[in-house]
Amino acid sequence: MGDSFKARDISLKAQKKLLSKMSNKTIAKNFIDGNLASVLDNLYSLFKGYTGNKKEAEKVVKNIIKIVVKINILYRNDEFSAEDLKVANQLRNKFNTIVKTVISFFEVAFTFDKVFLTKNINDCRDLLKQLVGNHLTDKSLGRIDHVLDAFTDPAFMEEMFRPESPHRPILQKIIDDMSKAFDEGGI
Template sequence: MEMAESFKAKDVGLRAQKKILSRMANKTVAKVFIDETTGSLLDNVYRLMKAYTGNKKEAEKIVKNVIKTVIKLGVLYRNGQFSQEELRTAERFKQKFHATAMAIVSFSEVDFSYDRAYLMQALTECCASLRLLVKRHLTDKSLNRIESTFAFFTNPAFLDAVFCHNSEYADILNRIVADMNKALDEGGM
């Protein structure tokens, strides 16, 4: 009988939403949680990763991981699942992510300003904040998705290849930066 008392339909519904939406992490579902600018940004990030790795499947996996995480964050937020402390963590994450995005824009637009150590540290701090925010709500599998995504983007060889002067990825990076500038202007980052 004690088991029945601990059952809460809302909790089951929330778990089902997260699971269903993460399994359906396609463009249709993503549009509910990801605006057009962010969608374009993710498309260009996919192009960059695919060009860098030469591996379509790996690039798709990482972008899907980002989309799944964004969807799950949206579900948790819309259902009021974050505590006040977690909301403060979310705000710190947002501020750090915004500063990191601004640094990426700057590194792209100002020749010889790229600072790998700063960018790696900033992304590592973003990862830690995001993990702290969701650790009570998401499974280890989801937490590992976050880790693997940030691990890809903090890879020194990747960062150097993208941000080096006369990078072969300059065109794609310029499209990413244009999307980031638009997102920053719209308040989405």
């Protein structure tokens, strides 16, 4: 009766361990659709072009992939409670607001509002950490901070939405993919 062995717990641990051993391309094929893969490829190009640092750009994208895949594994294994699922719904709504806002800021010149966007991204960060806080390690929570810190960097944000920014062609591709995902119900 006091035996705490549970096959489901072992299975989840094995999946997380296997995830850490898989290549990013293998992970992407199993958990990320073509549209999201295109967004991630373009985010890599965007961060690499902005920072001039290939390793940092790779780290941001790898951390996004790890976060998305771990959340997907938790969801597929019914690890989220009813309360967690409510938070996940709030997170999805907040993320949709961010995506729509980014699209609007890009398409309508001089509408960029750094304070508004930063607040919404940080609200998203709080909801994401609330969702996964009881399920993932501090290292994974650090990955969330790393990614969202990159997106909320004031200089980065200003450069991305500056009408004459040299990064606009890559950002246009990201915007197109995000719009397509909205149209197809993928966000």
